[in-house]
Amino acid sequence: MTTPPPSRSLQRLRDLTSARVGLGRAGASLPTGALLEFTLAHARARDAVHAAFDGPALISGLDGLGLETLAVSSCARERTDYLRRPDLGRKLDQVSRQLLASRNAGPCRLAIVVGDGLSPAAVNAHAVALVRSLMPRLAGERIEIEHAVVASGARVALGDEIGAMLGARMVVVLIGERPGLSAPDSLGAYLTFAPRPGVTDAERNCVSNIHGAGLGYDEAAFRIAWLVHEGLARGVTGVALKDESGGPIAQRIATD
Template identity: 45%
Template sequence: MKVQYDIQFQPELTQNAWQQLKQFTDARIALGRVGGSQPTKPSLEFQLAHAQAKDAVLKVLDVQALVEQLAKLNSDILQISSCAEDKDLYLKRPDLGRELSEASRQLLKQYQQQHQAEYDVLIVAGDGLSARAIEDNAAHFIAELQHSCVNEGWSVAPLVIATGSRVALGDEVAQILNAKMLVMLIGERPGLSSPDSMGIHYTWNAYKGCHDAMRNCISNVRAAGLSEPVAIQRLMALMRKSRQLQLSGVKLKDEHEVIVEPFAQATAKRIF
């Protein structure tokens, strides 16, 4: 029998030729190798990212902390929930996350009966698949968005915080509160480098049973993704055009232009 010798790899860390490209992305590229294996550091970083993504999905939204942050806006705050009573049910039954609980429905109807108002804009913050995204991004974003809406002369409905929420949960809320423009902020499904990503879903004249083609989406709003100022600029541009055309969704195009900084400046201060 002929003996076959094992291939002998060098024990030193071998850098990948793409190493310099890592400064432009959070994607797992140019990890290098030690012998025939992945280096220990990126292996541990992967496990950490996986744990952070899992925690983001399973974390329960700290509603009280969010209420305290939003209290300075001097706006009424309504707390609602879906029919998905806990995280386990929420993950197994997406349909329940789109349906208001009966108690929440009655709360909204009672508020509307007491105030008998119509609103231009309704802002709903829902935990979705990442409560962390809402906790990290929503409060300051809502403050800036509310300020922009007031400057446009638009009336803003009471702020709504939703738990166990899917995107469509906001539709019936807008219908009950008679709001023309629905801005649904929701925690997006976390990737292995983005456990804190917040999505914005905009709908004109939302009602229970709206389909996704009636919405516009702005995604990846977070410190390492789409910056808050750019996200608000894009959203406000969509909302102005939506009021003009009286629609949203696939027929409403995002024509907002972002000025791209020169390469040298962009590496120091990235706007995307």
Template identity: 50%
Template structure:
């Protein structure tokens, strides 16, 4: 049989490939025998390295302070009871409360009350806060001001967990706490920002007392939409005097979707 008479070798098309344009998920990667192609394997290792780096990233306090002061906000830099990053990962409880020096710093402020206490915390991806938090807050502040809501000094909290906002909000005598914090990094989203709000914050509250808006980043929930959702929840929380499982994020739903 001549070469021209041999049947053409046919590589079947992969129906999943077209879906890759719509998701960052690892689909239709191909295979070489029982394993992944080299490029896919290397991409996975790089993503894993980015996720590990995110966990050990730190807040850029200087840049954040400058950006927040440009928005007309005063800033406090505080610290949880955690001493090292290793301790932070092993002792979540210590990341939920301020250390003694930070508590004293708040107590030396002039007494007063505010509607909203705002916290920027490193969480498990400080780089997410460095990249996104100021942009979201810049779009949120005009809505808060238009609603007549006052804000306490913005706190930059190092080595902090979500519940540290309860400690801070209580000391600042705020009606509601709002914390922007780096979420647990994923292999396609190492810089994802989360926002949690709690009505009448105080130490000892648990997760059912909070509302969460997650996946804030240009590739996920974009800044404008995040600010809109946060403002809706803040306004409803203060109006209804509750938060958490009793408060649904119904803003933007069509009639009949509730």
């Protein structure tokens, strides 16, 4: 049994979204092509979760941008522990705490943490390029990244402890987002003012979906820089800080 070609309106909808719509059917099941595409997407998502985190390459890339980068680890030593025990990914191990404590860091405005998260593949692919685009935008606001940290076994909240130990007024965590069936390599940026253990997600801002078919580096950097500047100026992030940057997306909508 063959699947009839999609209607014109359905084809236009497909052109506008990566969602799986109007896949058709073969008897009581999906057509073979649609099933194979789904299976491949699922495999890519699983591979992204278990991809090796290339910490040395990230450190080299960030150092090449003029940042002095530290390497730390969470209490989640193995990937299986990381996936089964999210709490372990929110706490630094003892060696990392000692390393950060030995820095004797004074107060600073901004620290950046690059963590593997649920898609190391996304971080490996996008983190350095995003920081490269972000730095000149921050410089335009007279803000510099004073500390850079690469963290393995990281959940978003690991940045709270790192930021607190570094005396940062704000921390930006770049981390791999949970892989989806259309985007296994999506990067997220989480911004927290006055980071400290116990901060809730309501006190963070997020710029997400940063990848080749999603939010581009320049646009993401524009939004992150605006949120950093306004967060520092107002002393807040999260639900108290709305993205009113009027960035490229907003400008396109206004002119459409």
